[in-house]
Amino acid sequence: MNSFAATVDRMPGLRAEIAADPAAHRVLTGDRPTGPLHLGHLVGSIAERVRLQRSGVDVFVIVADYQVITDRETADRVGEHVHGAVLDLLAAGLDPDRTTIFTHSAVPALNQLMLPFLSLVTEAELHRNPTVKSELAASGRALSGLLLTYPVHQAADILFCKADLVPVGKDNLPHVELTRTIARRFAERYAPIFRVPEPMVTAAPEIPGLDGRKMSKSYGNAIALGMTxxxxxxxxxxxxxxxxxxxxxxxxxxxxxxxxxxxxxxxxxxxxxxxxxxxxxxxxxxxxxxxxxxxxxxxxxxxxxxxxxxCEPGLVRSVLARGNAAANAVADTTLDEVRDAMGMRY
CATH class of the missing domain: 1.10.240.10 (Tyrosyl-Transfer RNA Synthetase)
Known part of the structure; x- marks a missing residue:
């Protein structure tokens, strides 16, 4: 597994490759709509998405509504938070004519990739994931099947659109490593359908919240972008x-x-x-x-x-309708390729 330091060292070379041929790359990134997006999101990830879009990279942004219930029992206000997230993405400069903005729940073929992907990982590998451990501890609840398999959900998010670039923070680097493992194992067992994605990180420290801890919706220490x-x-x-x-x-x-x-x-x-x-x-x-x-x-x-x-009526719904349609077309094609590789097209 690549260390965070080694991944940071790789960034200058990777950025040079992207600059040389941006159209050859596709980024998958996104947010869980568990609350309003905040200042940390804008500085830490959204600004990078806008930069990549403007450079000519194909950007996919997932609003991962299904993943809201990964570490909580309810999806209260998820519609409100999805709507607010899309407004913030657009206000920051993401252009739906150049960036695909879509919701997780609207792309069923994406989720069908979970079954073959789960067959490629072991229970021990899932239990070792540090994000699973930390979110389990923070939730104070029993380990659910959804939380245990959360890293595989993220692998499906990345691989369904054949993204080769995944902007992540230090905490999420293990998710990309598992995704890389799944892509390789699928190629070994069936066929080389997926690109092995590269994590994109910076050496910048995590963005602190108002109380000094990491800025987080769950800590209540963040400044929401939609605040007055x-x-x-x-x-x-x-x-x-x-x-x-x-x-x-x-x-x-x-x-x-x-x-x-x-x-x-x-x-x-x-x-x-x-x-x-x-x-x-x-x-x-x-x-x-x-x-x-x-x-x-x-x-x-x-x-x-x-x-x-x-103030534009129906804007968010229109953006998501377009993005969901585009994501579904890509996911359907990928799922057909997976079924072909597995001999499951009858």
Whole structure:
């Protein structure tokens, strides 16, 4: 299995290959609509999707609605979150004429790949996956069959459209490794139908939330892209800091203060240490004021565009109808190839 460091070292060469012939590549990336997309999504993944699209790479974006129930018992508000995610993707610059945006549940042939793929992995390999372990611990529930097989679901998401590039964070690198394994094993057992995908990562650290932990919908420490400026100010105002008046960047002992500094730095292009020195003895009040201004300025254009798009009746439904139709055509073709390879076309 490739280490994260080795994968980062591979990135300059991979990016050079993409730049030399972008049309030869296809990206699969996406989001689970478990809540509103947030600042971390925009900076950490959506901006990269837009960059790849503009470079000429074929981009597929899956809104993985079926995967909402991987580690939870309900799909409450999933429709609302799917709608909001599509608005955010469009507002960020993804163009449905150049990028295929689709929902997991709308592509049945994709899910039919699960059965042959499951035959290619062992139970031990699934139990070893670190994401399965961490999400099981966070859920506080018994291990479900869906969570155990989550990495194979993601392999089907990637391989159905024969993507060769998968932008991922450090935590999800094992999923791509298992996908690569499945692609190779299918070729060995049946036929070389699938491209073996490459993970795309950056050396950038994970994006911290307002409390200093990783920015996450489940932690409630994120700034949603669809928030208003006033809602953003309220969330930042409620962030816990500490009584020490002098502001310093110390993630280990001052997570709240450091989380706010990191957020302000992310939105201004400055370092958190520089911002801390600027605030000095100004205290948490000034820190929160500066962070609020930084976030609202950074997101102003995105929010304005999102509001415009939200006023277009039927836009999201139309985008998904087009994307779902395109994804279904690709998935049907791939499933036919898989059945041919397995001798199951009667």
């Amino acid at each position: 400026a006033d809602e953003t100010a309220a969330v930042i105002r409620r962030t816990r800091t500490d009584p020490e008046r002098r502001i310093s960047f110390d993630p280990g002992t001052r997570p709240g203060v450091s989380g706010l500094l990191s957020t302000a730095a992310l939105c201004t292009g400055r370092s958190p240490v520089e911002i801390a020195e600027q605030i000095g003895d100004g205290g948490a009040g000034l820190l929160k004021k500066i962070t609020t201004e930084a976030v609202n300025t950074h997101l102003a254009a995105h929010r304005a565009r999102r509001a415009e798009l939200a």
